Structures are given as C-alpha cells and as structure tokens.
Amino acid sequence: KQEVTQIPAALSVPEGENLVLNCSFTDSAIYNLQWFRQDPGKGLTSLLLIQSSQREQTSGRLNASLDKSSGRSTLYIAASQPGDSATYLCAVIDNDMRFGAGTRLTVKP
Amino acid sequence: KAGVTQTPRYLIKTRGQQVTLSCSPISGHRSVSWYQQTPGQGLQFLFEYFSETQRNKGNFPGRFSGRQFSNSRSEMNVSTLELGDSALYLCASSPGGSGASKRAQYFGPGTRLLVL
Numbered sequence: 001k002q003e004v005t006q007i008p009a010a011l012s013v014p015e016g017e018n019l020v021l022n023c024s025f026t027d028s029a030i031y032n033l034q035w036f037r038q039d040p041g042k043g044l045t046s047l048l049l050i051q052s053s054q055r056e057q058t059s060g061r062l063n064a065s066l067d068k069s070s071g072r073s074t075l076y077i078a079a080s081q082p083g084d085s086a087t088y089l090c091a092v093i094d095n096d097m098r099f100g101a102g103t104r105l106t107v108k109p
Numbered sequence: 110k111a112g113v114t115q116t117p118r119y120l121i122k123t124r125g126q127q128v129t130l131s132c133s134p135i136s137g138h139r140s141v142s143w144y145q146q147t148p149g150q151g152l153q154f155l156f157e158y159f160s161e162t163q164r165n166k167g168n169f170p171g172r173f174s175g176r177q178f179s180n181s182r183s184e185m186n187v188s189t190l191e192l193g194d195s196a197l198y199l200c201a202s203s204p205g206g207s208g209a210s211k212r213a214q215y216f217g218p219g220t221r222l223l224v225l
Binding site: 032041049100101102 | 142144151152154157165167197199201212213214215216217218219221
C-alpha cells in the first residue's frame with residue numbers, strides 16, 4: 001500500500017528566503033507526482049505535475065524534482081512571499097491518488 | 110476552459126439524513142474522482158468514475174456511493190449521515206484514459222458538509 005509522507009509538517013520563514021518542502025513515498029511504481037497548494041477552507045490548486053519519466057518541472061519561482069528510485073520529491077520555492085503562505089500537498093498517482101498530510105507554510109513579511 | 114465546479118458549496122444536514130453532491134468536470138475530461146478531507150484524516154480517496162463506470166474505490170463504507178452521467182458529470186451520495194461525515198468533499202477531474210499525462214487531476218472548490 002502506497003504511503004506518502006511530507007516533512008516538515010509546518011514551516012515558518014521570513015519573506016525572501018528560499019525553501020524546500022519534502023515528499024517521500026514508499027512504492028516507486030507511480031504514473032505521476034503532483035504538487036498542490038491549498039488555502040484555508042478552499043479546494044486544491046495544481047502547482048506542478050511531474051510525470052514518472054521526468055526528473056523535474058519548473059513554473060515561475062517553483063521547481064519540483066522527482067527521484068523515483070529513492071521515493072522522493074522536493075518542491076523548491078525561491079524568494080518566498082507572504083502570498084505563498086498556504087498548505088502544500090504532494091500526491092502520488094498510481095491506480096488512485098494518495099496524498100501526504102501536507103506542509104503548512106507561513107511566510108512572514 | 111471553465112474549471113471543475115461543485116454544488117452546493119455549503120450544506121448542513123442532521124444525522125440520519127442523506128445528501129447528494131454534484132460535480133461538473135472540465136470540458137472534455139472523462140474521469141471524476143471524489144475525496145473526503147478532514148482535519149484528522151487528511152485527504153482520502155473515495156472513488157473514481159470513468160466513462161460512467163466506477164474504476165477505483167477507496168476504503169469507505171457502502172453508505173458512500175456515486176455515479177457518473179453520459180456528460181461526465183458526477184454525483185456522490187451519502188446515506189444515513191453520521192457526525193463523522195462532516196468534511197470538505199472535493200471532486201477532481203482528469204482527461205482519463207491511458208498515459209501519465211491523462212491522469213493529472215484538477216480540483217473543484219469543494220462542498221463543505223456539516224452534519225449536526
């Protein structure tokens with residue numbers, strides 16, 4: 001059974017810092033890994049999708065990497081801003097979609 | 110393209126009642142998945158429908174059921190509501206079919222259900 005773990009559970013940084021969020025999974029037989037952002041009480045916004053054949057994807061200040069063999073993905077956020085404050089979820093897609101518990105990020109002005 | 114829409118956005122029910130939630134996927138998407146999100150359990154997969162057939166199912170009791178129509182719209186039904194069913198119910202659509210790119214999921218805003 002696929003298990004997805006995100007570390008840390010919460011992170012607080014000052015504005016302007018670069019930061020890394022971690023996601024690990026137990027079964028490397030995946031189709032995709034997808035990173036989402038969730039604001040309080042809202043749905044999920046897709047940030048980046050990495051297909052199993054890819055090693056990284058970039059969108060603006062975000063960069064996500066995938067290492068299937070070690071069961072790890074990282075989300076790198078450059079030059080963080082207060083508007084980046086949210087919960088970040090990674091999800092592994094095989095026959096269904098399994099989510100980590102998320103990392104709650106707070107970026108302080 | 111319009112995104113995934115869910116109705117209603119908020120709902121209050123009492124124990125023992127039943128509820129039906131609706132999800133309209135992105136145009137052209139054939140797969141719809143449902144998730145339950147609670148503070149204690151996080152996001153949990155309920156089921157996925159593809160071309161009107163349930164393709165995958167999570168570990169939820171039979172009180173949770175769903176269906177998909179020929180236009181890919183989906184409904185989820187919960188019968189005999191319990192207090193623990195209070196949650197944010199999220200629907201996600203994807204193109205479906207084979208291939209990794211077909212499985213990327215796009216979420217709706219959710220329906221927040223409160224059971225009293």
